[in-house]
Amino acid sequence: MNSLDLLNIYYNFIFNYNEISYNRAYEDFHTTECLKKWLQSFNINLSFFNQVDNENWQMFKRAKSLKNADFLFKTDYDQEYKSFYQKEIRKYQVAFLPAIGDELSKKIIDRNYALKYQNDSIRVFCIDKLVKNNDFSFYGPFQLFLNALFQIDNWPGIFVFKEHLWNFIPVKDENDIQNVFKRIENHTIFDDFNFNHNDGYFVQLSDLHLGTKKTNEGVEVLNESLDELYQHLYSQHQIKYLITGDLMNSPNRKNMYLASQFMNRLKKQYHGDVTFVLGNHDVIVHGLNIFKKQKAKVVAYLLGENIKVLEQEKIIIIKIDSTSEGNLARGKVGKIKLDEIEEELASIENLDQYTLIAMMHHHLIPIKKDDFLKIKWNEKLFMGKLMDSSKALVDAKEVIEWLDGHGVDYVFHGHKHIPYVGLLNSMYIIAGGSSCGGGAKESKSRYLSYNVLKYDYSTNRFKYCFIFYDDLTKQERHRVKVNFLGGNYETS
Numbered sequence: 001m002n003s004l005d006l007l008n009i010y011y012n013f014i015f016n017y018n019e020i021s022y023n024r025a026y027e028d029f030h031t032t033e034c035l036k037k038w039l040q041s042f043n044i045n046l047s048f049f050n051q052v053d054n055e056n057w058q059m060f061k062r063a064k065s066l067k068n069a070d071f072l073f074k075t076d077y078d079q080e081y082k083s084f085y086q087k088e089i090r091k092y093q094v095a096f097l098p099a100i101g102d103e104l105s106k107k108i109i110d111r112n113y114a115l116k117y118q119n120d121s122i123r124v125f126c127i128d129k130l131v132k133n134n135d136f137s138f139y140g141p142f143q144l145f146l147n148a149l150f151q152i153d154n155w156p157g158i159f160v161f162k163e164h165l166w167n168f169i170p171v172k173d174e175n176d177i178q179n180v181f182k183r184i185e186n187h188t189i190f191d192d193f194n195f196n197h198n199d200g201y202f203v204q205l206s207d208l209h210l211g212t213k214k215t216n217e218g219v220e221v222l223n224e225s226l227d228e229l230y231q232h233l234y235s236q237h238q239i240k241y242l243i244t245g246d247l248m249n250s251p252n253r254k255n256m257y258l259a260s261q262f263m264n265r266l267k268k269q270y271h272g273d274v275t276f277v278l279g280n281h282d283v284i285v286h287g288l289n290i291f292k293k294q295k296a297k298v299v300a301y302l303l304g305e306n307i308k309v310l311e312q313e314k315i316i317i318i319k320i321d322s323t324s325e326g327n328l329a330r331g332k333v334g335k336i337k338l339d340e341i342e343e344e345l346a347s348i349e350n351l352d353q354y355t356l357i358a359m360m361h362h363h364l365i366p367i368k369k370d371d372f373l374k375i376k377w378n379e380k381l382f383m384g385k386l387m388d389s390s391k392a393l394v395d396a397k398e399v400i401e402w403l404d405g406h407g408v409d410y411v412f413h414g415h416k417h418i419p420y421v422g423l424l425n426s427m428y429i430i431a432g433g434s435s436c437g438g439g440a441k442e443s444k445s446r447y448l449s450y451n452v453l454k455y456d457y458s459t460n461r462f463k464y465c466f467i468f469y470d471d472l473t474k475q476e477r478h479r480v481k482v483n484f485l486g487g488n489y490e491t492s
Contacts, residue, residue, distance in 0.1 A: 001034045003128045004136075007095060009035055010125075011142035014088055017081070019064055024140060025049075029057040041111060042125060046084065048077040088123060092162050092184050096126040097148060099155040104173060108156060117181050137370075137481040146232050152482065153454065153463050154196065165190045193234070198458040200237035200313065203229075203272075204451040206244040206414030206432030209281060210262065211255035218436030218448055218472055219262065225470045225478075229452065230270050237457065239272045240310070244414035244432050245279025245323075245361030275308055278323050279361040279414060280331060306337075307344045314353060314460045318345075318408065320360040322393055331362030331415070332394040338402050345406065355460045356408045362393035363413050364400055367420040367431055370467075370481060403427060410462065419449045419467045421483040428485055430465060437472045446472045447479070461485070 009031070012021040026032050029052075036049040048069065052060055056073075063069040066078040096114050098105035107113050114126035141149060148159040148168045157170040158180050167190055171177050183189040203226075209215045233239060247262070248255035266272045308317040318341055322331035345351060393399065403411060410428045420431035433449030447469040454464045462485045469479040 001031060003038060003126075005138070006035055006038045007125055007127065008138055008140070008142055008145060010039065011093075011145060012140060014081075014085055015093075015144075016142065017085070020140065022065055023061075026052075026057070026061045029054055032057060032060070042115070047075070047080060051075075089163060090121075092122045092160055092189070094122055094124045094184070095145075095148070095159045096124070097155045097157050097159055098127055098129075102156055104171065105156045107174075108171075108177075117177075122181075122184060137479060139479055141478060141480050143228075146480075147234075149480070149482070150232055150234075150454065150466070151195075160184065160189050162190075167193055195234040197236055198456055200235050200240075200455040200457055201233045202240045202242060202453040202455055202462070204242045204244060204412055204430065204432045204453065205435040206450075207246040207279065207417055207434040208243075208259075208262065208436045209246055209249040209434070210258040210436070211249040211252070215249065215436040216258075221437070221470060221472055222435055222448055222450070223265070225448075225450075225468070226266075226270070229468070233452075237312070239270055240313075241266050241270075241272045241274045242317075242359060242412055243274065243276035244359055244412050245277050246281040246414060247276065247279070248282050251282055273310075275317055275319070275359065277319050277359045277361055278321055280323050283323050305344075306341045307348070309348070309354075313455065313457065314355060316345075316348065316351070316354045316356050318356060318358045320358055320399070322360045322362040330392060330394055331360075333360070333399050334395065335398075338399070342406070352407075355410075356406065358403055358408045358411045360393075360399075360411070360413050362396075362415050363431060364393060364396045364411065365422070365424060365429060367416055367418050367422070367429075369418050400424070419451060419469075419481075421465050421467070421485070428462070433467075433469075448472055453485075 009021075009025055013025045024031075025035060032049060032052045036052065039046065039049065048060075048066055051073075059072055060069055063072055066081050069075065069077050094117070096108040098109050108126055109128050111126055111128060114124050118124040138149070144161045144164075144166045145159065147166055148157070151157065151168045151170075154168070154170040157168055158177065159168050160166065160180070169176070169180050171180065180189070183191075205222075208219065208222075210219065230239075241263075243263070247259040263274050263276070266274050306319055308319065309315075310317065320333055320341065321337060322333050324332075324334070324337065348354075404425055404427065408427055410430060411424075412430050412432065414432045416431060417434040418431060419433040420429070422429045430451060430453070432451055433447070435448055435450045437446055437448040449467060449469045452466040452468060453462045454466075455462050465483040465485055467481040467483065469481075471478075
């Protein structure tokens with residue numbers, strides 16, 4: 001296991017102790033053994049880890065708490081934990097966070113270098129390997145550490161927290177490091193937090209399917225998750241919400257009200273700007289496209305312009321309706337729609353000064369689930385491929401050629417309920433999962449998901465895409481997958 005994962009497990013176990021954090025530390029013998037050895041390398045010896053071996057590990061796992069382990073082993077692990085916690089909560093917790101291709105990082109990954117700053121009031125950890133620029137993921141990220149994770153583009157840096165207070169300070173040389181520890185010694189480390197004024201955030205939501213009992217329960221979990229997320233998005237810029245279709249499970253007045261209520265909450269609760277496109281469930285009843293019939297008036301409020309200009313961000317959002325010519329779950333854009341969009345684009349002055357984003361519902365290319373998610377048996381067989389083709393965009397090839405030809409940089413879509421980041425030619429394909437749950441499962445867990453993208457106002461480019469998975473059953477915590485938007489990705 002890498003030391004970033006071990007640091008996260010340790011922080012959760014000590015500072016957010018519960019059944020979930022306990023289960024993570026004793027998930028398998030390899031995890032516990034790695035955690036034990038890693039802690040020992042920082043001179044931390046805890047008997048409830050040190051005394052785990054291959055023979056008794058299963059008993060620790062089944063115990064599900066240190067109190068239960070005390071009953072099984074006739075020990076005093078729970079009191080040992082409480083005593084250790086009381087000491088650690090009074091200390092400044094410090095983590096050196098390195099970056100790839102950085103000279104200073106080669107020093108701060110050295111455990112001996114980091115430990116020279118440790119004393120009775122400061123606990124210091126370091127990450128002993130450089131973080132690569134390709135994607136990596138966290139299981140149940142420690143909540144305070146999320147703040148450092150959102151600053152990953154500013155690593156190398158030092159993350160400091162004490163109780164509920166925290167700070168992340170980028171460092172360029174040893175003088176910066178020494179200044180951080182002087183501020184800790186002077187108890188001024190939390191006096192200010194200097195975030196990058198060029199940073200902004202976009203949140204992609206998709207496939208909410210509002211109007212069913214299951215998704216109406218899911219939206220409550222989603223709202224809680226978005227409330228929590230909002231506390232971590234430090235920016236002077238308005239958050240932009242992109243919804244890539246299927247707000248409703250079927251088009252009727254009740255569901256239209258639910259969709260409107262949800263979007264109004266994004267605007268009021270987070271002062272956000274909301275952009276959306278239609279999905280097949282927004283216009284289709286029982287597999288039939290009724291878009292041109294009377295009942296389509298229920299979803300008419302969703303229709304808007306083909307082009308949306310975000311002047312401050314220097315972004316043009318191209319809203320592509322992939323539902324108007326499709327039936328069942330299939331989609332089609334059609335030449336008429338593309339010609340309409342092209343005509344609107346032609347009327348924009350200095351078009352080359354904008355970053356072009358396309359939003360649509362249907363997927364352009366085959367996409368795959370993250371490795372930790374279950375792949376159903378029928379998805380691996382011919383039937384799975386047949387089902388996938390029944391949900392495809394019929395004119396995907398023509399749409400891709402059009403997007404390529406018009407210099408579109410990013411394409412956001414939904415439909416498959418699978419979060420995904422890939423590179424197609426020169427375009428990033430960013431897929432949203434189901435934001436109220438559906439399609440993403442692992443063991444007994446069922447996940448909703450959404451994407452958080454960090455945008456650089458100085459370059460007009462996205463820097464990172466954070467895929468958030470939230471367990472609807474609450475048996476597990478968040479999973480966060482980090483994708484660097486500047487690397488190489490497979491597209492199939």
